[in-house]
Amino acid sequence: MENKEKEYKKKGSWNETNLKTAVDLVLTKQMSLRQASVKYDIPKSTLHDKVASLNAGKEVSFVPKMGRFSKTFSxxxxxxxxxxxxxxxxxxxxxxxxxxxxxxxxxxxxxxxxxxxxxxxxxxxxxxxxxxxxxHPDLSLRTPESMSMMRAVGFNKPQVDLFFINLDKLMTLYNFSPSNIYNCDETGVSCVQKHQKVIAPKTVRQVGKLTSAERGKNITILFCMSANGYFIPPFFVFPRQRMNDRLMINAPAQSIAMAQPKGWMNSDFFLQWMKHFTKFSHPSKENPVLLLLDGHSSHKTLDVINFCREHHIHLMSSPPHTTHKLQPLDRTFMKPFKNAYHEQCDMWMRANAGARITDYDIAGLVNGAYTKSSSA
Known part of the structure; x- marks a missing residue:
């Protein structure tokens, strides 16, 4: 004889009308407790409790309750x-x-x-x-991102309204097409990747995963994208005294790089990038270009401003401490790129057991992540 699995009723699956009918039939002795329970699909214990309470002269609610706890608040x-x-x-x-x-x-x-x-x-x-x-499924337990007080205070209606008023003036005056509206922004990558969640035995108290080093150098990369999804080849700044061509092995096609002891973007490098940008965006008097960027000091030097005027590039800076909301690249590209970069680092570590990621591997890893993120 085959064993049949016992079917369990979901708590509160019965309705109010069936419960009232079943209780009335049991109280008037037209049906036994077991018969009423089976016919109206109500747990026998629930039916027994309701009947016993009514026989004792107590008030009874026929509304189903899910589990032991009812709603506290109205x-x-x-x-x-x-x-x-x-x-x-x-x-x-x-x-x-x-x-x-x-x-x-x-x-x-x-x-x-x-x-x-x-x-x-x-x-x-x-x-x-x-x-x-x-x-309330519209609420969930989330991991918050850190935000400074300056950012929280800086992102306000007057600041944002002023930005869009100025943007509207430029758009009305020059009628930029999507292919001529660009946004540029810098980010940093390191040879020490961040780990994603992994599968491991529950019994293991601490799960370890290899990284290339304890601490890594920061390589600055400047990305630029147009409103219609066209990318300018990236610009690298390596933390070195002198540039070495080997650093750009397997780098994204037509990207360029500079060396600076701390790996930071400066005004000279940004001017070099502006020339790189002009080569691919082709601005002209009949076809001007709008470039949205943040207010970093390297973006506002006289040399950069004069270069932009000569080449019909219109710069527009977002208000201070608002890039986390108004910077298109921050809102769309940077996070997928970083996630893809960390995945590339993990794959490299698995494929090169016992080796560590160096500056000479960064360009190739960035290329894999950049290709995946820019074509998504």
């Missing part, structure tokens, strides 16, 4: 709590899970609402948290 107060959580997140002050549970407890106490929260810890419990998050 829909109005819960909506208030949700809006407060969202408002704090928009102000760059999001709540941690522990802070949220403490807030829920304080709200219940302040409103004198009956609850089953932990009074010793002065916090709501995990059941409340999971039920609350299930009822």
């Amino acid at each position: 829909p109005e107060y819960e909506e208030l709590l949700v809006n407060h959580v969202k408002d704090l997140s928009n102000r760059c002050l999001p709540l941690m899970k522990k802070e949220f549970l403490k807030l829920a407890y304080d709200l219940a106490v302040a409103l004198n609402i009956p609850h089953r929260f932990n009074c010793e810890k002065s916090a709501a419990g995990k059941h409340f948290y999971y039920d609350f998050m299930a009822r």
Whole structure:
């Protein structure tokens, strides 16, 4: 005889009408407890509890309850709590899970609402948290990105409005096409990659993964992209005294590189990049180009401004401390590129066991990540 798996009813799967009917039939002795339970698909224990409560003269609710815990807050107060959580997140002050549970407890106490929260810890419990998050799928537990106070204060309506007013004036005056609107931005890469999440046994307390070194040098790369998705070949700045052609082995086609002891972009290098940019963007009096960039000091020297005027390149800088919101490359390209670069480093480490990534491998790794990110 084959063993059949026992089927379990989902909690609260019965409806209010069936429960009332089943209870009435049992109370009037027209049907036994077992018969009513089977016919109306209601757990026998639930039906027994309702009948016993009514026989004892107690008030009974026929509305299904999911599990042991019912909702603590009414829909109005819960909506208030949700809006407060969202408002704090928009102000760059999001709540941690522990802070949220403490807030829920304080709200219940302040409103004198009956609850089953932990009074010793002065916090709501995990059941409340999971039920609350299930009822509000637009909220989730996220890992926040660090943001300085200057960025939080700098990104405000007057600053942003002024930026778009000036942008609108330029667009009206020159009518730039998408192929003539560019955005450039620098980022840094290192031979010490960041790791993605990995699969490992649960019993292992600490999971290790090889990196090339404890600390790595920072190589600056300047990327530039047009509004229609055309990329200017990258510009590298290596932290070295003198440039070596071997550093650009397997680099992206037609990209160029410079050497600087600290690997930083400076005004001379940016002017060199402007010449590189002009070679591929082909600006002219009949076909001017708009270049959006940040307000770094290397972008605003007299030599750069004169060069742009001579070659019909119109520079426009985003307001201070707003690039995390207004810089197109920051919003679309940089994160996929960084993720792809770290993946390339991991693959290189697996393919070259016992070796470490050096400056001479960086260009090739960047090429793989750049090709993947720019064509996505």
